[in-house]
Amino acid sequence: MSELRLSVPKMVTELPGRKSKELLKLREENVPGGVSYGIPTFIKRGEGAMFEDVDGNIMMDFAGGLGVLNIGYSHPEVVEVVKEQCEKFFHTSINIIQYEQYIRLAEKLNRLVPGDFKKKTMLVNSGAEANENAIKIARRYTGRSEIVTFTGAFHGRTSLTMALTSKVKPYKFGFGPFSAGIHRAEFPYIYRRPKGISEENAVKYFVEKLRNFFLEEVNLEEVAAIIIEPVQGEGGFITAPMEYVKELRKVCDENGILLICDEVQSGYCRTGRMFACDYWAEHGIYTDIMTSAKSIAGGLPLSAVTARAEIIESSQAGGIGGTYCGNPVAATAALKVIEIMERDNFADKANHIADIAMNRLNEMKEKYEIIGDVRGLGAMMAIELVKDQETKEPAKDEIKEIIKECNKQGLVVLDAGVRGNNIRFLMPLVITDEQLNFGLDIIENAIVKVCESVYSCC
Ligand SMILES: Cc1ncc(COP(=O)(O)O)c(C=O)c1O
The missing domain is CATH 3.90.1150.10 (Aspartate Aminotransferase, domain 1)
Incomplete structure (x- = not known):
């Protein structure tokens, strides 16, 4: 195994180093400031949980490319299949010439997403695009317009998903008006429950708030879907309590509403299961539509919408999809990523x-x-x-x-x-114990x- 993969941080310059400083200047001249950056350094190569920057600093990544690198940087087996695929073909578009990887990945996801019922999967490019499609499909299937989202939610930066997203700055400020038909309920943020409510009573309090929400804010008969992150990501890694999820499922079942589970950040073994909604399934709760992205393909742009077959089949041909959706190289990577995660028990690594x-x-x-x-x-x-x-x-x-x-x-x-x-903390799940403790020391x-x-x- 190479040295970088097993190394620990070693800084040889201050940040930014000389080469990074030059590149930052170039960036400033050519890239808009609205495309933010967190750390003033440029990567040269990455392996596992580690990377080397252009100035020779060895650094550790607890951000995992914004939750994309559960499998780690440059997993050798993923690199190998991507290289092989690149030599064959990059692209055709599934809307024109068919390719096997798209179908195999859909088959795999239909098996992995919890629920003993017939499912189908469409592939797209990003988390936001997956959520856009989930909403389109929910509206098409139910014939209803209204969508319920939550405080603290993050579902993307496109026009529709920005409306679903909660944080005004930086995500929404000055970018309105926003898409209509979106209603925001209060997410059960137990740590920030009102004063005087005990932790044990907090879930009850939030369930009661949800019931009032449907009396005061939106008529249940008009709601197409409720979209929720099982663990809020950008919102601060807050898990929706099981009793609350049970209530959501009940409201959906009683009123013909679809439950959409956004696993864009929580998916692919991050939470100690393949998907966070596997924990729901352990309590007999299933989502109607699940979106996933980020760690699905180890860094290549890809996302998926997996849903009950009759729901996702409601769209007319050509109504969903796009030119690059389910790119063959990305789908090849995803098949290998999932194979490795199952084989090497990445859920256990997360635990x-x-x-x-x-x-x-x-x-x-x-x-x-x-x-x-x-x-x-x-x-x-x-x-x-x-x-x-x-x-x-x-x-x-x-x-x-x-x-x-x-x-x-x-x-x-x-x-x-x-x-x-x-x-x-979104460290690659291949991190060693020594590296993990080193990072926690820092x-x-x-x-x-x-x-x-x-x-x-x-
Ligand atoms: C839960 C969740 N949904 C959707 C998105 C949007 O994904 P993307 O940036 O790929 O559009 C994110 C991104 O952070 C996310 O965390």
């Missing part, structure tokens, strides 16, 4: 990472006042940072400093949440350093 990391993060919570909440499902984990445990005032400035400090020490981490005060050191400088103590 193993969670065992180590949740322990360490909970220990840190005991030591450092700034950590208000530690939460997660499998290896989809986050810490919420607050200035005060009682008021829960978000520690937004501190988090920026902690992230910068981590970057300096060779670790890439991401924030999350409507208030921007969570650190989320985080702990950064917390201590920033707390010392801001509060003179922790």
Whole structure:
């Protein structure tokens, strides 16, 4: 195995190094600032959970390309099949000349997505595009127009998905007017439940709020679908409690509404199951439509909409799809990614990472006042940072400093949440125990350093 794959961070320059600085200048001149960047460095090559930048710094990636690299950078078996496919053909479009990989991947997803009923899958290019199609299909099938989404939701940046998304800045500000027919219910964010409501009563409180929502906001008979992330991603890695999901399923069943599960960030073993909605299935709850993307193809652009056959069959031919949808190279990569994930039990790897990391993060919570909440499902984990445990005032400035400090020490981490005060962990699931602990050490050191400088103590 190569050195980089098993290495730990080693910084030889400050960030940005000389070459990165030159490229950043070029970027500034040629790329709009609206395309944001988190860390001032340029990658040269990546392996597993590690990458080397153009200045020779060896860094560790806890952001996983925004949740795309569950399989890790440059998995040798994926690289091999992609190379082979590239030599045969890049593209034909499934709408014209057929190719086997599209069909095989659809077959695989129809088997993997939970539910002992007939399913069909269409392939598209991005998470947003998958969600757009899910909404189109739900409207077409039900003949209804209204859609229910949630506070804290993130479903994409296209016109329709921006309307579904919750965070105003940066995702929506100045980009309106937004698509009609979207209604926002309150997501059961247990940590931020109203004061005076105990944790045990919080789910009941949010269920009651949902019932009122359907009295006050939108008529159930007009609702085509409810779209929910089983674990909110950009919203701050907040898991929808099972009792709440049961209520959603009940509302859907009683009123002819479809349940859409957005697994774009939570899918492909991140949560300790192939999909987070596998946990729902363990309680007898199934989604009608499931969207997935990001880690599906190890970094090549691909996404999927998998649904009950009679629902997804409601569209007329040509009504759904697009030129690049289900690209053969990406579909080839996805087939290999899923094969490896099943064969090497990536769901267990996620649970193993969670065992180590949740322990360490909970220990840190005991030591450092700034950590208000530690939460997660499998290896989809986050810490919420607050200035005060009682008021829960978000520690937004501190988090920026902690992230910068981590970057300096060779670790890439991401924030999350409507208030921007969570650190989320999306490390590749191939990370070694040594690397994981090394990364967690960096985080702990950064917390201590920033707390010392801001509060003179922790
Ligand atoms: C849950 C969820 N849905 C949809 C999207 C949008 O995916 P994409 O950026 O591929 O359009 C994201 C992206 O972060 C996401 O986390």
